[in-house]
Amino acid sequence: MYFVTGTDTDAGKTCITAGLLRAAGSKSLGLKPIAAGCELTAAGLRNSDALQLMQASGIKLSYEQVNPIAFEEAIAPHIAAKRSQHPLTVEQLTPLLPQAAMKEASLCLVEGAGGWRLPLNYQQTLPQWVQQQAWPVILVVGVKLGCLNHALLTAAAIQQDGLELIGWVANQVDPSMSAYQDNLDTLKSMMPVPMLASVPFLAEPETAADHLQQAAVRLLKV
Template structure:
């Protein structure tokens, strides 16, 4: 069974969850840890000769040190690039957190040292009329890593998301400041505000870089708080 498992959430969509997730995996790889990743649901998949494939899930699959099938990494692949519950409804499917948790537990049985489960969108992305994706880490009892997209409004988005994570009974294991907006006004002041208001450790401050490869991002990540259990 995976020894250390973390759920990667974001303050919004397009804040760099996958880039950070791949960086975390690569940082663990470089420390000699065996790694796996799981993206339970992905929208915006493309038709290929092998079936629907999502570029984010493929990156996680390629960065993991343990080889898993695509279906193990991303069991629910949806073609429309819209909210997952809407995409599923359009093709007559119903997303269910309990079913997702069962699939995820199957992957968690892999003998890995380090596992990343990547969410979709923000913390309260709906799965159906009564469940959100936040129900998945709640069912799995996994600590959360929050990716903060550093842009205008990030302080409120971050504090509200952290409040929801704690209210859901989960531990914020750490957070990552990802400079999504290269021209963000008062970046340093916003970062310092978040550092002063969040008790969880800052795992990485990732600048706005052209090279978003896992190897490049891993250079900025401090895994120690995750591995030491802080």
């Protein structure tokens, strides 16, 4: 059981989470408890990230089990919750989890929303819930200009919150980034935990699993 967070909103959490799920095989399970930016369909609100996790998971659940809290507006979830008059709290999240399926999974990944210190309301943040669950954390670093600061700050915040940061994944989101390898070498030297994998910029994100096989094996062994 792991919680997947990112250095910011577009770091590629879903791409990496889905890739790890595919690499882990038939007993993998991905969850996206909170999603903003959903499309209203005949079946209800649907979020593209949650749908990708469903497709990549070996264990198949209903949409509502994978993404129980969905907002149509593509804005910060606590603002979307306030506008829709469905406030978010730490206390309401755990009962929404598909506990039986999570216990069955050989690898269960719970994907966060946005970056690490995501507000749920004006008093609570998502990390407070992760603290209650005591889940180890995987950090997806969107490798682009500015990623060094974002990665080091996020790693420090996760550890200061008393959670175990077990590793990070470098995900190249800017195909034309200057000094890419130098930036990667800097992160490998300065981050407080090991790099689990490095994923280059991909024209087809579905192929991320090809670069995450060893990381998935490591997570399955823990």
